[in-house]
Amino acid sequence: MISTRTVSRLRLALIAAALAALATASSAQAVTYLQLGASNASNATTTLTGTAPGAELKVVDANGTVATSGVLGLLTATSPTVVSAALKGQNSATNGIGYGVYGSHAGAGIGVNGSSSRGIGVRGQSTDGTGVLGQHTATAGTAPGVYGSSPNSIGVSGYSQNGDGVAGLSLFGDGVVGVSAMGLAGRFSGNVTVTGTLTKGGGAFRIDHPLDPAHTYLQHSFVESPDMMDVYNGNVRTNAKGFATVRLPKYFQALNRSFRYQLTSLSGLQEVAVAKEIAHNRFTIQSQKPHARISWQVTGIRHDRFANANRIKVVLPKPRAEQGKYLHPELYGQRKSEGIGYVKPPALPRRSSAEEQR
Secondary structure: OOOHHHHHHHHHHHHHHHHHHHHHHHHHHOOOOOOOOOOOOOOOOOOOOOOOOOOOOOOOOOOOOOOOOOOOOOOOOOOOOOOOOOOOOOOOOOOOOOOOOOOOOOOOOOOOOOOOOOOOOOOOOOOOOOHHHHOOOOOOOOOOOOOOOOOOEEEEEOOOOOOOOOOOOOOOOOOOOOOOOOOOOOOOOOOOOOOOOOOOOOEEEEOOOOOOOOOOOEEEEOOOOOOOOOEEEEEEEEEOOOOOEOOOOOOHHHEEEEEEEEEEOOOOOOOOOEEEEEEEOOEEEOOOEEEEEEEEEEEEEEEEEEOOOOOOOOOOOOHHHHHEEEEOHHHOOOOHHHHHHHOOOOOOOOHHHHHOOO
16 A cells, blocks of 8 residues: 555655646747847747727837837848838728828827938829828918928929829819929920910020020010910912902901901002901902012901900909019019918928938
8 A cells, every 4th residue: 555655745746747847838938928128039920919999019118319219110131022011001991991000290290201212211002092192181371281302303203104193183272383492493394285374474485596406595585465366477469450368267257356457568669458358267458569479467366265254354453362472572672482472491300310320
């Protein structure tokens, strides 16, 4: 028979073995958890799953005296794949609500900041929606929804293979505004279509000078008029009786009214006159000499539907918001800030040297 002392010893041995096994299991299991305040190595995905009303993982960093990050995602591969990301946010909602990545700033700083030494700092992409959306939701102020800046290159660039590279739309304000202190407010390399009225301070064509195209431009100013005037001209030769009929385009009278004439003899000094004024898109010239060459010019004022609906007012008062302001304040000895539509360029917060080195 086994003595009582032997049974006790066996019980103690079993308890000791169980405790040792439990300690070993606990030690083996402990390495699978993240160790706070230390570096952790893992070749498997760590998943947090829950239904918390707030954040499943919340990281708070109260140290703002140095360049710090609440969360840092670091991709150390020197040749990653195209879809690799140091930090990725994904929203699986199908109702179009919520954010994949959201950043905010309680003060006047930057909610989301992206930088790249040689590539793209921030990129937005969508297969069926908006790639990048910027909104200024305040009911007052002049801050932009999207702002791009560059000291020497392009602040904002838009590109499209088949659609619009850049589109601007506004219900009550300006769809697109371009302002430049020293350069051009806008540059268009190609044809430009304006379906409304183009208002300008002046106008000219500029081409390479025909006689010195490599070194000189040739410019001519537009011909201006207080009326919406069209100009037609040409040369004609009268017949043996001194008459000639000038035929104008079929649309001439549908487009123009209030005709004016100028005639000049190219066959010596003689009298020339308009024998019959414009009717059925033609008029008749009479010369004192037969077979005379006559140079003619006719002008008409547009009266098509667009012109009648958008007649240009020669003199008009400035709106209340533009009273005391100038289109060209520098020509009147005024500051640039007195210019109509002047907007002070927004100043982006400066990044610290520590942030630039990260």
